[in-house]
Amino acid sequence: MPSEVALLESRTLRADHVGRVDVLEKVRALRLLPDGTHLSTDGVARYFEVPTEAVNSVVKRHRDELHSNGLRTLKGDELQAFEMANLAISENGRDRSYPQGRAHLRLYTRRTVLNIAMLLRDSEVARCVRAYLLDTEETARTVTANDPRYDGLEHRVSDLEGSMAHIGPALQELGPVLRRMSARLESMDRRLEAVDVRLAGVDRRLDAANRVVGAMSIRLTDLSEDVADIQRRLPQPPDPRRRRRR
Structure with a gap:
């Protein structure tokens, strides 16, 4: 089983685990935007209990990797359309706290958040996510070794979760x-x-x-x-x- 340090250092290992977005909710509830799919930078920072600067630093250092796992930055007309849609959803749900009027907005999917959990060093929540991720992998390997019917199941689940991230x-x-x-x-x-x-x-x-x-x-x-x-x-x-x- 790979160690936590190896997970922090190896992009290949992170890519093998980035589909296991289910571990996020098992560690702590995500505060999604009204669209039910994305988080803002503030939402990611609150999840990991770190300043937004720590999240921005991870994004800056690993931008390409995070973009490959769903990170998007909205500007101009695309941002305006997104804010209008989510503000309407928020108002219909009587939650008028949705922020608006910014120059740009970063959107993080669950895969992106899990990716950050495997990169963020100074967060106890991120450590819990990594520990849970590695423990779950070890349990899955034990089950697979004892029952060949589960061979390849985790890989198929990861592919399914990856496909859902594009919805x-x-x-x-x-x-x-x-x-x-x-x-x-x-x-x-x-x-x-x-x-x-x-x-x-x-x-x-x-x-x-x-x-x-x-x-x-x-x-x-x-x-x-x-x-x-x-x-x-x-x-x-x-x-x-x-x-x-x-």
Whole structure:
């Protein structure tokens, strides 16, 4: 079984163990961002109970290795889209503590955090993670030696966990598309509401026009009756045929 020192010094050994992200939660709970996939630098520092400078120092020294295990740095439009999505998730969950308004943001996956645990020397939590990782490996080797059915199982589990680490970025890329679709649907809803308002206005105008037409019809009827009554009251002209007979 490799020693803790060998794990700290050998990137190859770390690569063999970086898929065992399950040990992180067994040592201590991770405080993930609202997307449920990533941690910020502050979150990683709180997990290992070290200053953020210690985490930044590890990132600076082993940037390539950490990037290969999921470390990302967001800037510009990508950062804005990520913050809008996670701020919305945070507000919907009534947790308004999600930080925003920064120039850049580093995102750490579980694999990245486990990678840092195998690099961070001055952290008791990191030591516990490494000890748990090595003890679990020794137990797994003993079981595998006694039962050949478990041969290669750990490797397959590591591959599965590595594949799951890519789900988060894929969902993050899907987020802006869903937000655009939602915005378009909301715009359509607003337009339909405006059309409904206009149709209601047209209905009111038609009702008013019908009332006016009805009132005019009544008045015309009254006038027709008045004219008939006046005609009946006027003296009738003499019949010219009666004059001829005389």
